Amino acid sequence: MEELRTYCLGKAGVEEGFPFGEGVLVFKVAGKIFLLADLTEGNSFNVKCDPDLAVELRERHEEVTPGYHMNKRHWNTVRADGGLKMREIREMIDHSYQIVVKALPKKVREGLAGPIRR
Numbered sequence: 001m002e003e004l005r006t007y008c009l010g011k012a013g014v015e016e017g018f019p020f021g022e023g024v025l026v027f028k029v030a031g032k033i034f035l036l037a038d039l040t041e042g043n044s045f046n047v048k049c050d051p052d053l054a055v056e057l058r059e060r061h062e063e064v065t066p067g068y069h070m071n072k073r074h075w076n077t078v079r080a081d082g083g084l085k086m087r088e089i090r091e092m093i094d095h096s097y098q099i100v101v102k103a104l105p106k107k108v109r110e111g112l113a114g115p116i117r118r
Contacts, residue, residue, distance in 0.1 A: 001037060001039070001042055001043075001080075003086070004035075004037060004045065004080065004089070004093070005025070005037075007090060007093060008027040008035055008093065008097075009027075011029065011097055012029070012112040013029045013030055013112040014027055014028065014029050014097075015027070015028050015029075016028075020036075022039070023038065023039050023040040024036055024037070024038060024039065025037040025039055029097060029100055029101055029104075029112070030100075030101075030104050030108050030112070032100045032103070032104070033048075033100070034047065034048055034093075034096040034097045034099070034100040035047050035048075035093060035096055035097075036070075043079055043080050043081040044068075044077055044078060044079045044080065045077070045078055045080065046067050046068065046069075046070050046075050046076065046077050046078075047075065047076055047078060047092050047093060047095070047096035048074055048075055048095075048096040048099050048100060049074065049075065049076045049092070049095060049096065049099070050095070050099065051073050051074060053095070054066075054073070054074070054075075054076050057076060057092070058076065061082075061083075061084060061088075062082065062083075063078060063079040063080075063082035063083065063084050064076050064077070064078050064079075064084075064092075065077050065079075076092070078092060
């Protein structure tokens with residue numbers, strides 16, 4: 001989970017916090033959530049996803065399921081203790097981050113500190 005945390009915090013404008021209690025670590029960009037990590041289980045997280053891609057990822061990977069306690073059309077839950085490669089996990093995180101950044105007002109996007117990193 002520390003590798004996931006480090007990766008998320010390396011992205012422009014990202015902040016972490018516990019708005020839902022100590023068991024759920026939340027990563028936001030410009031105040032908008034792009035990842036929630038379950039610290040009680042320690043092996044899963046939720047990421048935002050394009051609805052069509054969300055279905056495709058669920059069909060392709062048993063570790064990817066509809067978002068737990070989230071809008072299942074736009075969020076996936078990912079188990080990080082399965083067969084997914086770190087590259088695949090990073091791609092899902094990047095996609096979630098990019099969806100949120102793309103929806104921000106232009107002025108906010110331009111104000112993010114630095115480029116979007118991969």
